Amino acid sequence: MGGRVVTVTSGKGGVGKTTTTANLGLALARLDKRVVVIDADIGLRNLDIVMGLENRIVYDLVDVVEGRAKVKQAMIKHKQFPDLYLIPAAQTRDKSAVSPADMVQLCNDLRKEFDFILIDSPAGIERGFRNAMAPADDILIVTNPEVSAVRDADRVIGLIEAENKGPARLILNRVKMDLVRKGDMLSADDVTDILAVKLIGIVPDDEAVVSASNSGTPVTLQDNSRSGQAFRNIARGCAARTYLSCSLMRKAGC
Amino acid sequence: MSNFLGRLFGRSKEESSAQAAKRRLQFVLVHDRINLPPDLMTAMKEEILQVISKYVQVAGESIDIALKPSEGDINLLIAEVPFAKTLSTPRGALEDNDDDDLDA
Numbered sequence: 001m002g003g004r005v006v007t008v009t010s011g012k013g014g015v016g017k018t019t020t021t022a023n024l025g026l027a028l029a030r031l032d033k034r035v036v037v038i039d040a041d042i043g044l045r046n047l048d049i050v051m052g053l054e055n056r057i058v059y060d061l062v063d064v065v066e067g068r069a070k071v072k073q074a075m076i077k078h079k080q081f082p083d084l085y086l087i088p089a090a091q092t093r094d095k096s097a098v099s100p101a102d103m104v105q106l107c108n109d110l111r112k113e114f115d116f117i118l119i120d121s122p123a124g125i126e127r128g129f130r131n132a133m134a135p136a137d138d139i140l141i142v143t144n145p146e147v148s149a150v151r152d153a154d155r156v157i158g159l160i161e162a163e164n165k166g167p168a169r170l171i172l173n174r175v176k177m178d179l180v181r182k183g184d185m186l187s188a189d190d191v192t193d194i195l196a197v198k199l200i201g202i203v204p205d206d207e208a209v210v211s212a213s214n215s216g217t218p219v220t221l222q223d224n225s226r227s228g229q230a231f232r233n234i235a236r237g238c239a240a241r242t243y244l245s246c247s248l249m250r251k252a253g254c
Numbered sequence: 255m256s257n258f259l260g261r262l263f264g265r266s267k268e269e270s271s272a273q274a275a276k277r278r279l280q281f282v283l284v285h286d287r288i289n290l291p292p293d294l295m296t297a298m299k300e301e302i303l304q305v306i307s308k309y310v311q312v313a314g315e316s317i318d319i320a321l322k323p324s325e326g327d328i329n330l331l332i333a334e335v336p337f338a339k340t341l342s343t344p345r346g347a348l349e350d351n352d353d354d355d356l357d358a
Contacts, residue, residue, distance in 0.1 A: 146275075147275050147278065147279055150279055151279060151282065151283065151286065154283050154286060154287070155286065158286075158287060180272070182270075183270030183271065183272050183273065184270065184271045184272055185271075185272055186272050186275050186276060187272065190272060190275075190276045193276070193280075194276060194279050194280055194283065
């Protein structure tokens with residue numbers, strides 16, 4: 001069986017899927033896991049620039065699927081972590097260039113050499129989503145404590161259950177604690193009351209995430225960052241394959 | 255309608271925006287999950303009203319109906335149907351009216 005395929009998805013765009021994938025990839029690499037992250041958002045390549053690898057792309061996911069490049073040729077090694085690789089999305093093609101079966105085949109090859117294959121899913125619930133979902137062992141849904149993002153997350157949870165791919169697990173991103181305290185933002189408990197899934201991570205809203213993306217060095221590399229700590233906690237649950245719920249993490253003092 | 259829903263979902267004047275978000279989401283997700291958009295809900299409401307009118311005299315022209323999220327796997331469809339305490343027309347007359355409707 002080998003490595004585990006973890007798909008990061010959301011339904012709504014702009015909730016922090018790519019940031020989450022990049023940070024989990026780096027945090028898992030810091031735990032000495034062999035990791036490959038795949039940008040499945042064909043046509044809207046992003047994971048490379050968030051991870052600071054944008055200048056080293058030669059081949060992409062579509063080149064691999066269409067046989068112009070071997071998987072190893074398309075994998076970009078991270079500067080700091082030699083066991084972390086990126087397979088970038090094609091920038092000039094659309095999602096129909098890859099099929100769900102292509103993704104299953106690619107991931108089955110990668111499982112032999114990696115502990116974790118993280119897939120950054122595109123937003124939406126169409127072809128790109130199905131591509132990202134097909135090979136998944138674990139599915140992580142990223143959402144924000146906002147009505148639109150929670151509604152779309154619920155839709156995606158329903159689709160995942162309908163495909164028998166679950167259980168989906170939830171990461172609540174960009175939580176502003178001051179607003180939650182004032183009663184002006186949904187709390188983690190509110191969101192878990194609404195969505196019937198296990199919450200495995202609460203990531204506080206953090207300006208450091210923006211500057212980290214600006215420089216291509218994801219925030220999880222900053223030891224004193226609260227959002228970075230949240231991503232490291234999620235990665236530990238992922239690495240142990242237990243995905244501790246947030247209430248358990250609180251009890252454990254994380 | 256809003257009064258009925260307000261009681262159903264525990265709305266209060268001091269509701270915070272987060273509470274409002276939660277209440278609204280729980281309401282809309284019940285509809286999303288069973289794929290029953292508001293227009294179909296209205297159609298269902300009218301049919302239910304027609305059926306009930308065959309047996310009792312409904313007071314007013316409308317009923318309140320809502321899907322209520324619950325803790326377990328089961329959600330509730332709750333209808334509030336005001337009906338007259340006394341029958342103003344004999345049952346036979348009501349049935350005759352129905353027949354007339356069918357003929358027309």
